[in-house]
Amino acid sequence: MLVSAKEMLEKAKAGKYAVGQFNINNLEWTKAILLTAQECNSPVILGVSEGAGKYMCGYETIVGMVKGMIKCLNITVPVALHLDHGSYEGAKACINAGFSSVMFDGSHYPIEENVKKTTELVNACNVLGISLEAEVGSIGGEEDGVVGAGECADPDECKMVADLGVTMLAAGIGNIHGKYPANWAGLNFDVLAAISAKTGDMPLVLHGGTGIPEDMIKKAISLGVSKINVNTECQLSFAAATRKYVEEGKDLSGKGFDPRKLLAPGFEAIKATVKEKMELFGSVNKA
Numbered sequence: 001m002l003v004s005a006k007e008m009l010e011k012a013k014a015g016k017y018a019v020g021q022f023n024i025n026n027l028e029w030t031k032a033i034l035l036t037a038q039e040c041n042s043p044v045i046l047g048v049s050e051g052a053g054k055y056m057c058g059y060e061t062i063v064g065m066v067k068g069m070i071k072c073l074n075i076t077v078p079v080a081l082h083l084d085h086g087s088y089e090g091a092k093a094c095i096n097a098g099f100s101s102v103m104f105d106g107s108h109y110p111i112e113e114n115v116k117k118t119t120e121l122v123n124a125c126n127v128l129g130i131s132l133e134a135e136v137g138s139i140g141g142e143e144d145g146v147v148g149a150g151e152c153a154d155p156d157e158c159k160m161v162a163d164l165g166v167t168m169l170a171a172g173i174g175n176i177h178g179k180y181p182a183n184w185a186g187l188n189f190d191v192l193a194a195i196s197a198k199t200g201d202m203p204l205v206l207h208g209g210t211g212i213p214e215d216m217i218k219k220a221i222s223l224g225v226s227k228i229n230v231n232t233e234c235q236l237s238f239a240a241a242t243r244k245y246v247e248e249g250k251d252l253s254g255k256g257f258d259p260r261k262l263l264a265p266g267f268e269a270i271k272a273t274v275k276e277k278m279e280l281f282g283s284v285n286k287a
C-alpha cells in the first residue's frame with residue numbers, strides 16, 4: 001500500500017532525521033530502492049519527475065508498477081509515491097492517477113500566483129489524504145530542461161506558503177540539482193535557520209542531495225530538514241557499474257548480454273548508494 005508522506009515526515013522532524021526521496025527511472029530503479037528500504041527498515045519516498053513519468057509511459061503505469069512491486073516483494077515499510085517538481089496540471093494528473101504525494105513547484109511564479117495555485121492543491125490533496133510539497137525560491141541546476149539559478153528563499157514567503165497547510169516545504173538555500181561546481185559556496189545555513197524559525201514544525205525539504213558533503217547534510221537535518229532528494233547520485237552509480245561490466249567485456253562472455261545480467265551491477269550499485277544515504281540521513285530502523 002502507498003502512504004502519504006505526512007506521518008513519516010512528521011516523525012522524522014520530531015526525531016531529527018530525514019527521509020530520502022530517491023527518483024525512479026524504470027523497473028530496476030524502483031525495485032532497487034524498495035528492496036533497500038525494506039532491508040534498512042526505513043521509510044522511503046519514490047520521486048517521479050514529469051520527464052520520468054513520460055518515459056515510464058505515464059502516471060498510471062507507474063502506480064501499477066509500484067503497487068505491484070510492493071505486493072510481490074512483500075514491502076512493509078512506509079512507501080510514498082511522489083511527483084517531483086510538478087506543474088499544476090501534472091500535480092492534478094498524479095492525484096487522479098493514484099499517487100500518494102505530489103509536489104507543486106510554483107517557485108518560478110510571482111509569490112501571489114504560487115500561493116493561489118498551491119492553495120487550490122492544498123484543498124484537493126486534503127480531501128484525498130495526499131501529501132503536498134510546495135517550493136519557495138527556485139533550486140538551481142537543471143531539472144527536465146529547466147535551469148534555475150539557485151536562489152535563497154525569503155523566510156517570510158516560506159512562512160506564507162507553509163501556513164497554507166502544505167505537508168512539507170522545499171526552500172532554496174543555495175542548493176542545486178546535479179553535480180556541484182568546484183566553486184560552490186555551500187548551503188546557506190543562516191537562511192535555513194531563519195526559515196526554520198519562521199515555519200516551526202513544518203518539515204523542510206532539501207533538494208539537490210547529490211554531492212552535498214556529509215557534515216552539511218547533518219547540519220541541515222539539525223536545522224529542520226526532514227526530507228532529502230537524491231537523483232543524480234543513483235544515476236552516476238548505475239552508469240559507472242554498467243560501464244565497468246561492459247569494459248570488462250562481460251556482455252561478450254556466455255549469456256552476459258542477457259538484460260537481467262547486464263543491468264545487475266547497476267542495480268546493485270543503486271542499492272549501495274541508497275543504503276549509504278539512508279544511513280547518513282538517519283532513517284534506518286525508523287519504519
Ligand code: 13P
Nearest residue numbers: 178207208210229231232
Ligand atoms: P540531485 O539530482 O542533485 O540529487 O537532486 C535531486 C532532486 O532534488 C530531485 O528533486
